[in-house]
Amino acid sequence: MYYIGGRCQDWAMGHLFFFFGPYGDGGGVFLVMVKFESEMLLAEFVSSRSEEAFARVVAKHSGLVMATGLRKVGNRAEAEEVMQEVFVLLAKKAGALVKGEIVVSAWLYRQTCRLAANRVRGEVRRKRREEEFVGIGETENMNGNMMLAEIDEALEQLTEKERELVIFRYVEERDYAEIASRFGMSAEAVRKKVGRAVEKLRVLLAKRGVSVSASALALALVGLSGPKFSAAVVARVTGVALKEGVVAVSYTHLTLPTIYSV
Numbered sequence: 700m701y702y703i704g705g706r707c708q709d710w711a712m713g714h715l716f717f718f719f720g721p722y723g724d725g726g727g728v729f730l731v732m733v734k735f736e737s738e739m740l741l742a743e744f745v746s747s748r749s750e751e752a753f754a755r756v757v758a759k760h761s762g763l764v765m766a767t768g769l770r771k772v773g774n775r776a777e778a779e780e781v782m783q784e785v786f787v788l789l790a791k792k793a794g795a796l797v798k799g800e801i802v803v804s805a806w807l808y809r810q811t812c813r814l815a816a817n818r819v820r821g822e823v824r825r826k827r828r829e830e831e832f833v834g835i836g837e838t839e840n841m842n843g844n845m846m847l848a849e850i851d852e853a854l855e856q857l858t859e860k861e862r863e864l865v866i867f868r869y870v871e872e873r874d875y876a877e878i879a880s881r882f883g884m885s886a887e888a889v890r891k892k893v894g895r896a897v898e899k900l901r902v903l904l905a906k907r908g909v910s911v912s913a914s915a916l917a918l919a920l921v922g923l924s925g926p927k928f929s930a931a932v933v934a935r936v937t938g939v940a941l942k943e944g945v946v947a948v949s950y951t952h953l954t955l956p957t958i959y960s961v
Contacts, residue, residue, distance in 0.1 A: 735803075735871075735873075735877075735881060736755075736759070737756050737759055737760065737803035737804065738797070738801060738802070738803055740752040740753070740755050740756050741753075741756060741789075741793055741796065741797050741801075741803060742797045744756070744793055745793050745794050745797050750937065750941060753790065753937055753940070753941060754933055754934065754937040756789070756803065757786055757933050757936050757937050757940070758927075758928070758930075758933045760803065760804055760807050761782060761786075761925075761927075761928045761932070761933060761936060762924055762925030762926050762927050762928060763804060763807065763808060763811075763870060763923065763924050763925050764781075764782045764785050764786070764807055764808075764811045764925075765778055765779070765782045765925055765926075765928070766847075766923065766924070766925025766926070767808060767811045767812065767815070767851060767923065767925070768781035768782055768785075768811050768814075768815050770844060770847055770848045770851055771811070771812065771815030771816065771818075771819065771848075771851065772815050772818050772819055773819075777818055778815075781811060781814050781815050781818065782811070782936065783936055783939055783940070784814050785807060785810050785811050785814060786936055786937070786939075786940040786944075787939065787940045787943045787944045788810055788814075788944070789806075789807065789810075789940065789944070790940045790941055790943070790944020791944040793944075802863040802866070802867070804866050804867070804870060804871055805859070805862055805863040805866045805867075808854075808862070808866060808870075808923075809855075809859075809862070812851060812854075812855055846909075846911075846919050847919065847922055847923060849904055849907060849909050850900070850904070850916075850919060850920065850923065851923075852907070853900050853903040853904050853907070854900065856903050857896060857899060857900065861892075861895075861896040861899065862896075864878065864882075864889065864892055864893050864896055865893065865896050865897065865900070865920065866923075867881070868893050868920075869917065869920035869921050869923065870920070870921070870923050870924045871924075872921065872924075874886075875887075875889045875890045875893070878893075897913060897916060897917060897920075898913065900916060901913060901916055904916070
């Protein structure tokens, strides 16, 4: 039987630690659940309407959102509009999102894909890519942007949890121990789950006619993150998002996660 032993916040690292221990005397295992910086910043934004906290979320993830949008719509001006829409949506839904076990980067990635898809004609775009791929063999020789566009399509076919693990590992470049602390499992379990998710991606790409080795795919996944934006761009995106976004649900405390028995 387990009980919640305590909770502490480390705002410098942006982590929230939950400690679980055995009820009564005797040996036992302590399990640590960690919320990463972006989730903590979003909770701070909702509870105190901190513009600085929201701006830090924008600064951290705007590269991923912009790069993904650009691959999807193929036009920088439209990609910038998609990026703005995504962060407006984040501001609007922040109150509801922080109540769950949200992974900010994965949520932003998924919303970018969805909003960008609304701006393009899927069938025409698929046919254009198919024409571009005629005569291309191994994916290691493909243009980088073409490769990432295919990965975007395949990622959307993963489960939410698989997508979160892949994004944590390769886009945020976190090690297995960090990810393990976030999901309350061992580093070895995370390693296996990430490996299975990457293999599933590789199979999905193969079904689309794209051949790629596991090592090349892992390297390509790191390229999803995109460039960092200037402080001026971050400030502009933040300003519009906070002006147009409405936090519908106030949130003044953090809900404890599910207690796991180990």
